[in-house]
Amino acid sequence: MAANVIVWIVWIVAAFACIASALAVVSFANPFYSALSLIGNLASLAVLYLLLAGEFVAAGQVLVYGGAVMVMFLFVIAYLGDRTDVSPWTGGPSWQVLGAVAAGGALLTEVLVVIGMKAGGFLSREQHIGRSFGTPARIGQLFLTDHLLAFEVTSIVLLVAAVGGVVLGSHARRAVDDRAEVDARA
Amino acid sequence: MRAAAWICLLLPLASTLAITACGTGISRRVAGYVSTLTTFGAFGAALTDFAYLLGENAHARSHVTTSWTWLSAGPYHFGLSLLVDQLSVFMMLVVSGVGSLIVAYSVGYMDGEDEERRYFAYMSLFVFSMLLLVQGGNLILLLAGWGMVGLSSYLLIGYYQERPSAVAAAKKAFVMNAFGDATMALALFLLIEHTGQLDYAGVFAGSPHGGAVANLIALGLLGGAVAKSAQIPLHTWLPDAMEGPTPVSALIHAATMVTAGVYLIARTHVLFENAYVIQDLAAGLGALTLLMAGLIALVQTDIKRVIAYSTMSQIGYMFVGVGLGAYANGLFHLMTHAFFKALLFLAAGIAIHAVSGEQDIHRLRGIGRLMPWTKWAFLAGSLALVGIPPFAGFFSKDSILAAGLDRGWYGYLIFAAGEIGALLTGIYAFRLYFVVFTGEPSAFAREHHHAHHGKEGPFSMLWTVGVLTVLAVGGGFLQFAPVWHPLSDWLAPVARPVAEATNGQEALASALAVGLGVAGIVVAWLLYSARRVPVPRASRILEHKLYWDELYDWIAYYPSDLLSRGLAALVERPVIGGSLGAVTGGFGLGSRELGRAQNGLVRSYALAIACGAAILMVVFLAVR
Amino acid sequence: MHGPDVTAYVILGALLFAIGALGVMIRRSPLIILLSVEIMLNASNLLLIAFSRLHGHEDGQIFAISVMAVAASEVVVGLGLIVAMGRRQIDLDVDKLRTLRG
Numbered sequence: 001m002a003a004n005v006i007v008w009i010v011w012i013v014a015a016f017a018c019i020a021s022a023l024a025v026v027s028f029a030n031p032f033y034s035a036l037s038l039i040g041n042l043a044s045l046a047v048l049y050l051l052l053a054g055e056f057v058a059a060g061q062v063l064v065y066g067g068a069v070m071v072m073f074l075f076v077i078a079y080l081g082d083r084t085d086v087s088p089w090t091g092g093p094s095w096q097v098l099g100a101v102a103a104g105g106a107l108l109t110e111v112l113v114v115i116g117m118k119a120g121g122f123l124s125r126e127q128h129i130g131r132s133f134g135t136p137a138r139i140g141q142l143f144l145t146d147h148l149l150a151f152e153v154t155s156i157v158l159l160v161a162a163v164g165g166v167v168l169g170s171h172a173r174r175a176v177d178d179r180a181e182v183d184a185r186a
Numbered sequence: 187m188r189a190a191a192w193i194c195l196l197l198p199l200a201s202t203l204a205i206t207a208c209g210t211g212i213s214r215r216v217a218g219y220v221s222t223l224t225t226f227g228a229f230g231a232a233l234t235d236f237a238y239l240l241g242e243n244a245h246a247r248s249h250v251t252t253s254w255t256w257l258s259a260g261p262y263h264f265g266l267s268l269l270v271d272q273l274s275v276f277m278m279l280v281v282s283g284v285g286s287l288i289v290a291y292s293v294g295y296m297d298g299e300d301e302e303r304r305y306f307a308y309m310s311l312f313v314f315s316m317l318l319l320v321q322g323g324n325l326i327l328l329l330a331g332w333g334m335v336g337l338s339s340y341l342l343i344g345y346y347q348e349r350p351s352a353v354a355a356a357k358k359a360f361v362m363n364a365f366g367d368a369t370m371a372l373a374l375f376l377l378i379e380h381t382g383q384l385d386y387a388g389v390f391a392g393s394p395h396g397g398a399v400a401n402l403i404a405l406g407l408l409g410g411a412v413a414k415s416a417q418i419p420l421h422t423w424l425p426d427a428m429e430g431p432t433p434v435s436a437l438i439h440a441a442t443m444v445t446a447g448v449y450l451i452a453r454t455h456v457l458f459e460n461a462y463v464i465q466d467l468a469a470g471l472g473a474l475t476l477l478m479a480g481l482i483a484l485v486q487t488d489i490k491r492v493i494a495y496s497t498m499s500q501i502g503y504m505f506v507g508v509g510l511g512a513y514a515n516g517l518f519h520l521m522t523h524a525f526f527k528a529l530l531f532l533a534a535g536i537a538i539h540a541v542s543g544e545q546d547i548h549r550l551r552g553i554g555r556l557m558p559w560t561k562w563a564f565l566a567g568s569l570a571l572v573g574i575p576p577f578a579g580f581f582s583k584d585s586i587l588a589a590g591l592d593r594g595w596y597g598y599l600i601f602a603a604g605e606i607g608a609l610l611t612g613i614y615a616f617r618l619y620f621v622v623f624t625g626e627p628s629a630f631a632r633e634h635h636h637a638h639h640g641k642e643g644p645f646s647m648l649w650t651v652g653v654l655t656v657l658a659v660g661g662g663f664l665q666f667a668p669v670w671h672p673l674s675d676w677l678a679p680v681a682r683p684v685a686e687a688t689n690g691q692e693a694l695a696s697a698l699a700v701g702l703g704v705a706g707i708v709v710a711w712l713l714y715s716a717r718r719v720p721v722p723r724a725s726r727i728l729e730h731k732l733y734w735d736e737l738y739d740w741i742a743y744y745p746s747d748l749l750s751r752g753l754a755a756l757v758e759r760p761v762i763g764g765s766l767g768a769v770t771g772g773f774g775l776g777s778r779e780l781g782r783a784q785n786g787l788v789r790s791y792a793l794a795i796a797c798g799a800a801i802l803m804v805v806f807l808a809v810r
Numbered sequence: 811m812h813g814p815d816v817t818a819y820v821i822l823g824a825l826l827f828a829i830g831a832l833g834v835m836i837r838r839s840p841l842i843i844l845l846s847v848e849i850m851l852n853a854s855n856l857l858l859i860a861f862s863r864l865h866g867h868e869d870g871q872i873f874a875i876s877v878m879a880v881a882a883s884e885v886v887v888g889l890g891l892i893v894a895m896g897r898r899q900i901d902l903d904v905d906k907l908r909t910l911r912g
Contacts (some may be wrong), residue, residue, distance in 0.1 A: 004813070007813035008814065011813050011814055011818070015818075015822055018822065018826065019822075019825060019826070019829070022826055022829040022830065022849050023829060025833060025842070025845050025846065025849060026829060026830075026832055026833035026836065026837065026842075026846060026849075031839060031841045031842055031845075034841075034842050034845055035841075035845060038845050038848060038849070041849065041852065042852065045852055045855070045856060048819070048822075048856060049856075049859055051813060052819070052859050052860055052862075052863040053863055054859045054862070054863070054871050054874075056871070056875075057855075057859055057871045057874055057875060060875055060878060061855075061878065064879075064882060065848075065852075065878060065881075065882075068882060069848070069881070069882050069885050072885060072886070072889055073841070073844075073845070073885070073889065076841070076889045076892060076893055077841065079893065079896070080841075080892070080893070080896045080902070096789060096790065096793060096835070096836070097836055099793050099797070099835075100793055100796070100831075100832055100835035100836050101832065103793060103796035103797045103800055103831070103835065104796070104828040104829070104831050104832040104835070106797075106800035107796060107799065107800055107827070107828055107831055108824050108825060108827070108828035110800060110803045110804065110807075111824040111827065111828075112820070112821065112824050113807070114803065114807065115820055115824075117807070122864070123815065123816045123817050123820070123864070124815060124817075125864075126815060126816070126863075126864055127864065127865055127866030127867075128866065129863070129866050133866070133868065134868060134871060138868055139868060139871060139872065139875070142868055142869075143872065146869075146872075147869075147872050150872065150873075150876050154875075154876050154879045154880070157879065157880055157883050158879055158882070158883055160883070161882070161883030161884070161886045161887055162886070164887045164890065165886040165887065165889075165890045168887070168890030168891060168893070168894055169890060169893070169894075785908070786908030786909070787904065787905055787908060788843075788904040788907070789834075789835055789836070789838070789904055789905065792834050792835045793835045796831055796835060
């Protein structure tokens, strides 16, 4: 009984944090604050994953997303310096904002409706799970047997992204050299 | 015999096609010879058919020859068939005979014109169309020939294309004839509905006797006949048609095309007898026309127009003939009229040709002194026209008038009109003769007259006029009603007369007609030759041709002009022109507004994607 | 463990997705747009894992891990572009980046 209450409390806190941080990402003018809010979002999501018996995924979320992706973001924001954007909620409602809110609301409603209509019956039939559900051993086993293709393809995607990043970075350097040349000649 | 019928019909067509195909490759002379020879060939074929028919029993002389089924639609089948019987052979002979003489005359008359080849192609086309009309074995072919003679008439009236008056006259003729074509077509529709066919035998057997439908059918046919033959009320095109060359006036508007209406009534007389009211109407229209035309001819100053009104008047006599039921008499007058009217036109043509185209009778005054042979030819034609024995008109006209005495009070009325018409004929015909061909030559005539190598005209013109003079003098002896009547006997199996005068009535009619005709000549002599009596001033009504043209202007021209102007302003410019502008404007507006969606902003594209996804989801949910 | 059942997670995930979409459509800085895209991806991850728990099968978690890897790659490329733009002193405003009009 107590365990149930604790689970509920944890869940409510994590959910609120999730939503609040998401809204903060969208609302802050300073991109640095937005990035920090996203880190908060990721952390609360990791908590929710734990509640759903996804230990490996939660760990991966924190390590990969929070540790790598968000660090990259923060590096870039630091590199680019002070590029404060205007907060979207200033300047009164424009057509774009109103339309966006409407579209967002519509999408939200529709997703809920669709899932409710199609899977309403299933949502209450929770399966029983064993102790090894979501453990690293189990995930690793699945990756190397049932989902080997996904595993390999994902690694190729990562390779391509790495190559792309290098290429993009080098192009920028060459452009800077060209510009230095042009400036020198002028 | 079948072959001869087809040859008669197709030779002129071959001539037209050959002249058209060769175009400028052949010389103008050659075109004239081709046209003349083929028309003579058609006459020869018609003679062959005549000879054939002579050798047959009187009641077995009707032959239909069909080459193939021309039109086939549902239960209706119309064949391309020619009918060779007494009536059609008679018409074939007249058409091709007089036609070949006139085409031969044209070789000389049109010499030196700009486009003789076109002229001869059209003439051959006309001869072909007229032969199709008279030889057609069913009413559809008759209608086809009918329309084509109208076309040829239009082409030939408007032959002098540079003259706006000629073009206008051609259009006028065509439009009025189109009206008649329309009423004829309506009559044919009714016939098809009631009898299911259009060949003569079937139609005569199956058409209703009396009643509204029969009257409508006959009225429709009468409408066509009236238009084609220039009777009241569709007569105003004939005087204007004199804009064409003189041989055209002779062939089309005197001898053959305008008599097509008479042929029609004679051929379909069964339908008219079924609707005797309409037949009486035809006789009445003929009587009215002959009086009116005679009156107007008294004041005309153009030599061709006098002869044109004379034609109108004489066709009125023919209509009286077939309207009263004396078919053979009417057709006999058709034949003699072809002879003397063509003679009059062609003789006048020699005079006109000699003074390079002048047609005013006062300017041509006295030209007979300079052209004696032409004068005698014209005199012969005029005497035939007035009906003085032994010239041709005497025999034919008087028997028509006598038939009127056989038809009760209405016939008496028409008889009176015809006799008055004889007086008028004498006056106007000899007014023309005395003014133009007698007396001292006017200064104009003396100055402009030029002889053709010492003769009065080219040889082709002279010999054809000579032949016609002989026919006008002697052609009447074919039938002298009280004594011998081979023509009536010949035509009787095809067109049994309804009215037959007794010998006494014939004598009375002849005496009166001749007497009045001579009186008319005397009056003309007093007025125009001997100058004993001053010429009375013509009333304005007669000079304006009884204001028929003005009436038609008010009825037909002004309303349609107003209507077309109104439609142009109210419908064409705003609606049709505006709709085009609206279409282009609409497209421009639409694309401009749609173009604003492509602004390059990622955010608006993202918004568009989100909205689209939202809408699509709803659509999928709704469709399921 | 007991707790809220899958329905609550579904609502939460949908809400996160909507917020992320909102961010993409409203913000003008490409950096923030990229962050909003990350939110959307995380929302779908949440749903995947929730349903994986419902079915008692780890397939959803495998999928979520692949999504994470792809998201990381995409961020690499996106940030590379933003850095390249920053090097050329281009204004980081999507409203101004419209030369590829289409």
